[in-house]
Amino acid sequence: MKTTPVTFEDLQSSVIAVPPLCRNKDLSLAKSQNSRLIKHMYKGGIRTLLYGGNANLYNIAPSEYHALLKMLVDISPDDMWVVPSVGPMYGTAMDQAKILSEFAFPTAMLLPTLFPSKPAGVATAIRHFVEKSGIKAVLYIKDGAYITPELAAELVNDGLISWIKYAIVEPDPKKDPYLKKLTKLVDTKLIVSGIGEQPAIIHLRDFGVTGFTAGCVCIAPSRSTAMLQAILKKDWDTAEKIREEFVALEDLRNAHSPILVLHHAVELAGVAQTGPVLPLLTELPANLLTKIEKAAKALLAKNG
Numbered sequence: 001m002k003t004t005p006v007t008f009e010d011l012q013s014s015v016i017a018v019p020p021l022c023r024n025k026d027l028s029l030a031k032s033q034n035s036r037l038i039k040h041m042y043k044g045g046i047r048t049l050l051y052g053g054n055a056n057l058y059n060i061a062p063s064e065y066h067a068l069l070k071m072l073v074d075i076s077p078d079d080m081w082v083v084p085s086v087g088p089m090y091g092t093a094m095d096q097a098k099i100l101s102e103f104a105f106p107t108a109m110l111l112p113t114l115f116p117s118k119p120a121g122v123a124t125a126i127r128h129f130v131e132k133s134g135i136k137a138v139l140y141i142k143d144g145a146y147i148t149p150e151l152a153a154e155l156v157n158d159g160l161i162s163w164i165k166y167a168i169v170e171p172d173p174k175k176d177p178y179l180k181k182l183t184k185l186v187d188t189k190l191i192v193s194g195i196g197e198q199p200a201i202i203h204l205r206d207f208g209v210t211g212f213t214a215g216c217v218c219i220a221p222s223r224s225t226a227m228l229q230a231i232l233k234k235d236w237d238t239a240e241k242i243r244e245e246f247v248a249l250e251d252l253r254n255a256h257s258p259i260l261v262l263h264h265a266v267e268l269a270g271v272a273q274t275g276p277v278l279p280l281l282t283e284l285p286a287n288l289l290t291k292i293e294k295a296a297k298a299l300l301a302k303n304g
């Protein structure tokens with residue numbers, strides 16, 4: 001696992017894949033299947049993994065956190081940069097910060113929650129997390145009410161933030177007052193588009209942010225990587241054509257649960273056995289799985 005500090009080059013050199021977490025029937029961590037998934041992504045050019053929402057880390061027990069981190073260290077290639085998440089609740093994040101300090105992860109992300117939270121409290125939690133873990137935090141902005149752009153900028157200016165995962169969903173991503181303000185206050189080299197392939201072209205081209213995170217990349221890593229490369233070359237037509245390849249599965253994710261559809265899709269495509277889902281989530285009904293399988297296999301077929 002790569003342990004060097006986060007650089008702009010790191011953020012741009014790979015799509016930041018946000019994978020599901022494979023579990024065995026008894027809900028224990030499925031080391032061999034997680035390894036299989038990482039190998040698939042690695043072969044498609046992925047060098048950064050962010051274990052967060054799609055891995056359902058919202059629901060992980062603090063007592064399992066050490067085993068999770070150890071497994072990620074054990075199964076990650078030497079040049080793979082791995083970003084675990086903590087929280088979203090303050091107490092959980094503080095206990096996880098202590099566990100993280102026993103490892104060499106260069107950064108970790110605080111999962112967001114709107115209840116019970118206030119922007120100034122979120123900023124304090126980030127400060128306490130950095131103090132306790134000894135590493136910078138990834139700030140995940142998923143809702144404008146979570147933290148103000150001004151508070152986000154203060155945290156950046158105080159040297160506490162490695163990068164920002166920007167993930168506020170707008171009906172028209174071109175019209176995004178929050179991102180417009182954020183990019184005025186914070187160096188765009190530290191801001192990453194955090195909603196998958198769909199708004200990535202607009203976020204990178206029109207707002208100048210640095211890279212993008214994605215979930216469907218776990219199925220078609222070569223295609224998502226090709227899309228990032230096309231964007232960086234400003235080959236917008238190629239990037240747009242590749243983006244369209246992801247639409248069918250993304251539409252299912254948006255309709256039925258981004259986390260759960262991805263979790264099933266990785267298994268149904270035959271990439272890795274993701275297994276059961278940790279409560280408070282649960283598996284999707286069987287009548288949806290045929291549609292997910294079709295879209296997932298079609299996307300995998302494009303991966304080559």
Ligand SMILES: N[C@@H](CC=O)C(=O)O
Nearest residue numbers: 018195196213214215
């Ligand atoms: N939520 C997005 C990007 C990852 O955070 C996805 O799952 O595609």
